Amino acid sequence: MRDPDALIARAGVRGDPDRDQHFLVDDRVLDRLPTYLEEIDADASHLLEIGGGTGALTDRLLAVADEVTVVERDRKLAAFLREEFREAIDAGDLTVIEDDALEVDLPDFTASVSNLPYGVSSEIAFRLLPEGRPLVLMFQQEFAERMVAEPDTSEYGRLSVSTQHYADVEIVESIPKEAFSPPPAVQSAVIRAVPRDPDYEVDDEEFFLRFVKALFTQRRKTIRNAIRNTAHITNLEAPDAVVEAADEAILQKRADAMEPREFAALARLALEVGEPAET
Numbered sequence: 660m661r662d663p664d665a666l667i668a669r670a671g672v673r674g675d676p677d678r679d680q681h682f683l684v685d686d687r688v689l690d691r692l693p694t695y696l697e698e699i700d701a702d703a704s705h706l707l708e709i710g711g712g713t714g715a716l717t718d719r720l721l722a723v724a725d726e727v728t729v730v731e732r733d734r735k736l737a738a739f740l741r742e743e744f745r746e747a748i749d750a751g752d753l754t755v756i757e758d759d760a761l762e763v764d765l766p767d768f769t770a771s772v773s774n775l776p777y778g779v780s781s782e783i784a785f786r787l788l789p790e791g792r793p794l795v796l797m798f799q800q801e802f803a804e805r806m807v808a809e810p811d812t813s814e815y816g817r818l819s820v821s822t823q824h825y826a827d828v829e830i831v832e833s834i835p836k837e838a839f840s841p842p843p844a845v846q847s848a849v850i851r852a853v854p855r856d857p858d859y860e861v862d863d864e865e866f867f868l869r870f871v872k873a874l875f876t877q878r879r880k881t882i883r884n885a886i887r888n889t890a891h892i893t894n895l896e897a898p899d900a901v902v903e904a905a906d907e908a909i910l911q912k913r914a915d916a917m918e919p920r921e922f923a924a925l926a927r928l929a930l931e932v933g934e935p936a937e938t
């Protein structure tokens with residue numbers, strides 16, 4: 660495997676934190692990341708990597724996949740990846756896309772392993788999660804903890820519900836700052852997301868996610884009050900009708916005690932009787 664420090668030296672770049680560039684330099688971490696897909700027998704035939712950097716992780720992914728697509732926005736780094744991995748590109752094993760991961764059309768990948776640019780990690784995660792593929796992604800520790808949080812904890816929130824709506828998620832590893840060059844300000848964590856079919860119905864995904872977001876803006880209020888107080892966000896013209904139709908036990912809860920399935924049931928009811936205005 661290529662030595663991560665040697666890659667940085669050959670690329671002639673120093674990671675720029677202002678451009679979300681923290682390169683992994685710990686071989687053991689780099690070697691472990693693809694094994695989190697192997698453990699769940701994920702289809703690794705076409706791996707997607709967001710933010711290729713100098714290619715230390717790309718190298719490990721090429722060792723386990725038939726095909727890798729890497730998206731890298733930085734012009735100089737994308738040029739370096741094309742140069743460094745010329746053979747793999749010529750063999751048709753690697754595609755380097757020089758573009759913004761938030762804008763680009765994603766390929767038909769089977770799984771993703773990525774050390775995400777932290778400034779846009781949430782936006783990228785919510786581009787990847789709805790694709791329904793296994794994901795091994797690096798985030799800031801605190802963000803990862805919110806993604807996997809359970810109801811009735813201080814970390815539980817909109818991020819937990821919307822993440823867990825798409826996947827079963829767990830933190831598989833915490834990564835110290837020293838594993839990166841330059842070291843980021845905070846500790847990192849790797850999450851593994853295994854897509855799941857929710858055991859509840861959601862009629863309108865966009866509304867469901869907006870509804871959850873709205874109710875969490877009132878996390879200290881009961882659901883009864885939160886439904887009424889957020890009608891301007893949920894665009895419900897008849898929030899009182901939702902309150903009248905909902906179960907008393909749900910109305911007395913607060914958002915941070917609600918399971919994703921309970922949000923889903925309430926969102927269905929809101930669509931049914933709450934007279935949502937066209938948006």
Ligand SMILES: C[S@@+](CC[C@H](N)C(=O)[O-])C[C@H]1O[C@@H](n2cnc3c(N)ncnc32)[C@H](O)[C@@H]1O
Pocket residue numbers: 678679680681682683684709710711712713714715716717730731732733736758759760761773774775776777779
């Ligand atoms: C945290 S570094 C990871 C680099 C490499 N994968 C590693 O682990 O060493 C994130 C990479 O994403 C790139 N990047 C930042 N914002 C991006 C965006 N919006 N789209 C694509 N790449 C981006 C940065 O240039 C940087 O190379």
